[in-house]
Amino acid sequence: MDELREVLSKASEISNRDIAVIWDKGCCRISEQGIPGLSYEEARQNSGSSWKGYIIYPFEAVGKTYYVCIRAEGCRSEAEDQLILLAIKSAVFNRCSEDERLAAALKEDFDTAVGMRLEEAYGQRLCGYVLLVSGYEDCLNEVLQIMDNTIETTLRFEYEGRILAVSPEGNIEEACESLSKNILSELLLECTVAIGGRSGGIQDLRRMLDCCLEALFIRRTYGLSDTVMNYDKLYAYRAVSCLSPGTKADILAKVFTREFKEMLNSELSITIEELFKNNLNLTDAAGKLYIHRNTLLYRLDKIFKCTGFDLKKFEDSWLFRLAWLINKEK
Amino acid sequence: MANLSLRHIKKVYPGNVTAVKDFNMEVEDKEFIVLVGPSGCGKTTTLRMIAGLEDISDGELYIGERFVNDVAPKDRDIAMVFQNYALYPHMTVYENMAFGLKLKKVPKAEIDSKVKHAAKMLEIEHLLDRKPKALSGGQRQRVALGRAIVREPKVFLMDEPLSNLDAKLRVQMRTVISKLHKQLETTFVYVTHDQTEAMTMGTRIVIMKDGDIQQVDTPQRAYDNPANLFVAGFIGSPQMNFLKGTVVLEGQRVCLKLQDGTMVGISDEKAAALKERGYISKEVYMGIRPEHLHDADIEPLSSGYSVFKGQIELAELMGAEIYLYFDLCGKQITARVDSKAAKKSGDAVELHFHWDKVHVFDAETEKAIY
Incomplete structure (x- = not known):
């Protein structure tokens, strides 16, 4: 903070103008009278315009937006203002912690x-x-x-x-x-x-x-x-998120047939998820689902009958998985 | 008071997937409620809604008198024990149990007394100085329970806490948790897929399927009077045998005629119910539990019984019992008989069963007929 005040004081001295920096937690000003009661929100609204004799510039430093208000008395030099902004930016940066x-x-x-x-x-x-x-x-x-x-x-x-x-x-x-x-x-x-x-x-x-x-x-x-x-x-x-909308629609239509959509319930969804999680290993998936392997086979057979995709086969399962992921997209 | 009131609770996930349809029940203070059912039935989702880890799509949830639908989990005065838990590897058992209280800035003396009290309950006092890696699976699970106990919550929520343990340890831990419930005198809601856990631990069990409650009852009543075919098949191990039959009148007596012509008698109450509700000549499912089939050679029944005859396909000796598998009307039937029967594959078998042990279910609705 002291470093920033020092910079403001020096800039004010050189440019012979009042300067204030407003950030979301407060206002640091050099002139005793300058910027009375200008809030961060107001500074945001007035940025780039003249406000009560001040020109308000926004600038980013250490991930935050600051507003610098420079009293526009007499001749106003754009280059001079930019220099002041640079000096303040550097001061802000220097007073930050390493993590900031x-x-x-x-x-x-x-x-x-x-x-x-x-x-x-x-x-x-x-x-x-x-x-x-x-x-x-x-x-x-x-x-x-x-x-x-x-x-x-x-x-x-x-x-x-x-x-x-x-x-x-x-x-x-x-x-x-x-x-x-x-x-x-x-x-x-x-x-x-x-x-x-x-x-x-x-x-x-x-x-x-x-x-x-x-x-x-x-x-x-x-x-x-x-x-x-x-x-x-x-x-x-x-990979799925990179597919074009047309391709996605085609794949979805292949798997999500009317019969499959009607049949799909929470139990079947969990079964499909678990099968993929277990790399199509039927024994492991059945174990995780606390069901008999034959019950899992019966459920997979139901899926096969209404989609034509046999999830026990790699060829069928990879396309089914793509469709499954596309269907989950929000 | 830590009663729970779940009023028409519903959970719908994005994509219109309904996980819980209309969960409606009152859990009394100090009850041990077990939610049981196959994977995907909505039991864990229900528990997570009680915990606040899942938003409630519709309905109202009260803990005590407090409406908690929008209350953050940490403010619900609950503790949760999970299947997959983790302990702090560099801390001792004592520190592991105390850590949650330290975070809440509970005074040291109070922490000490709570940790020691919980350790005593869990019989792990001698382990307080050990680090997790020096503990067995069961001991670690006790520490995880201890972490929940020291919070002194109004309600304990447990999500398959024993599923990661081997069969022997699970049996031991079942006892530990049941004892704990008695000592703590707090409301427990416990989720499991294992009907044995449900039967042995719950004061009441909630059997769920496809997001619906199938039956809420005491374990004994759920076993004796299952509400429908699903509950009848889910509760009991080995599961109940089911056969299709037709309700017929044999003189004045109501019987079930199976597809192979076998006549099965039923209790007077069930017979009256079937007659009264117009089931004569209609198809029904009959159910008989494997343990209610008696080997005629060693335990013959004398009155009010029917008979199944068959040829044993497989005999599994379990020690005190023997499971006999044979075919009847194209269905596999299981009988659980005394191992003295000494039956083996290929032997002929005659099995007796009491009429009052026969369950009857509507063939369409699958609901039990009483």
Whole structure:
């Protein structure tokens, strides 16, 4: 804050104008009289226009929008204003914590210098599996405590309402399953943990974060109930989402016949899901469903009779699975 | 008070998939309710709606006097135990059980007393200093139960908590949970696919199929008087034998005539009900439990009984009992008889059964006829 005030004071001195910075939690101004009672909302509405003798500029820094109000007395120089904005941006950036800087770098393009600075600050802490935990509502602190006791992390901070973490754990899926189960048991909250992949530095971290976000998107789109989403295991969903609407409609029509739609109920849906989860292994799927293998065969036969697809055969099952996934798309 | 009131609860998932159709029941305070049924019947969805982990599409849910449809799970005063649980690997059993209370900032002394009390109930006091990796599967499950007990919730929700244990441990843990229910005097709602668990643990059981309640009753009544063909087949192991037959009048007596001509007598009450409701000459299903078939060689009945005759296809010795499988009217029939019978494949067998053990079901609606 002091650094920002210093910058404002210097800019005001050089340009001989009152300058204020408004952000969502308050207003930092240099003139004693300047910007009385201008709220963040008002600054947003008035951005780019003249308001009570002030010109209001928006600018982004460390992932937040700020509004700079410069008193437009006398001759107003655009270039001078841009310089003031740059100086303020730099001051804002400097007063941020490393985690805030990292968060900002993940949101917007950053130059090599920023990248190197972050690599230097974080070093090996950026190396490991990138995780994104979401759905913890107002229990951030409790979830962080559970995380501390369940999974090893080298880095973690709140990023856009989710916890972004890097973990060096070897068996990452098992660790994430434990995390999700512990959160559920302790807080009765169903958090989702997305695993993006392994990061080796700041550029990877950003890429893996995108993978985490895509995994969460896939979960929503296909209505999946899994609480751990490993991006590397979502190839089928990723492939389906790339199909053209026409192809999707064709595949759907092949499998979802009128008879099949009429027959489809909760029991049959679970049977199909479990069969795919168990890689078409009838014995395993029957075990998970707590039914006799013959009961499973009977259900598959019913599907065959009204769709023509024999799910015991790979040739039939892969197309059926595509149709099944397309049907789940929201 | 921790009674539960589920009033016309419905769950419809996107895509118009109905998981629970119209769940309506009152759970009394301190009851042990078991939801049982095959996979996909809606039992877990119902439990998750009670927990608040699943939105209720329609209907009203009350815990005690409180309407909780929109109350967050953590504010419902419930604890849940899952099939798949995880313990903190670096913490001792004591720390694992205490952690939830620490998160809630409960005073240390109170945590200590609650953890020790729960450990005593679960008979794991001697394990409090151990880490999870040094525990057996059953011991770990007890710790998971302990984590729920220390919260002192109004309602315990358990979702197939024993399914990951081997058969022997499951039997042991069934006893542990039943004892726990008596000691805690709290309402339990327990989900299982295993009818033996349901029968042995529940004060009442809710048998579900395709999102519908089939029957809510005490285990004994569900066994003795199943409401329909599904319940009759689901409760009991080996499952009830079913045969199609026609209701006929033999003089003044109402009987069932099976497809091979075998005549089966029925109790006076059932006969009167069939006559009164116009079932004479109509097709019905008859049901007889394997344990109600007696080997005529060693346990012959003297009065009020009918006879099945057949040739044994397979005999399975179970120790004290022997399961005999034979064919009748094109259906496989199972009999559970004393192992003294010493029967083997290929032997002829004559089995007696009391008329009052015969169940009769409507051939169309599949509902029981009393």
